[in-house]
Amino acid sequence: EVQLGESGGGLVQPGGSLRLSCAASGFTFSSHWMHWVRQAPGKGLVWVSRIRTDGKYTDYADSVKGRFTISRDNAKNTLYLQMNSLRAEDTAVYYCARASSAPTMDYWGQGTLVTVSS
């Protein structure tokens, strides 16, 4: 059974940093692109970033480019999102998702809440 479990969320002050993790199991992690998607409270889904199977290619939404870094450790079956220079508008539930084909997300984690507030 495919399982994705996010962790690392919490309350952080504006300008601060946070690293999210996504532990994967039940499939060959190194064979799948992975995505991060976020959802602000009461709002819709917003794509954040994606990473290729080998970790050497990444894409970002304009809103996080230069502030967020996606990475992966295939030996540990774990996806990461390093978030720096956080803003109030980054407040959201962050989901990791497995890609079946590169832009299609076929399995999602339950999400972790990031709150940016002073």
Next chain:
Amino acid sequence: QSALTQPPSASGSPGQSVTISCTGTSSDIGGYQYVSWYQQHPGKAPKLMIYEVTKRPSGVPDRFSGSKSGNTASLTVSGLQAEDEADYYCSSFVGSNIVVFGGGTKLTVL
């Protein structure tokens, strides 16, 4: 990276059919066969319902179907059931290797 356009709400009675539209441009929906639809119940993670415009993942009822014409994709739910009440989001691959979602449609089963 503008969001795709979805109606904020849709509704239908049990057993009826309802169609949700998702409008983009030639740079996203119109340019690629990578349109997906996701269902999200309150407080839950999204679930993939349709991918590559018309394909259904294993386990998704055949009451759910997808289509595309030009820059507009559609999700049709036939034989509405109470458990279909949820938020639905479309997404598309976009040039420059990014993904964009629609704003979401709240489907109400009357």
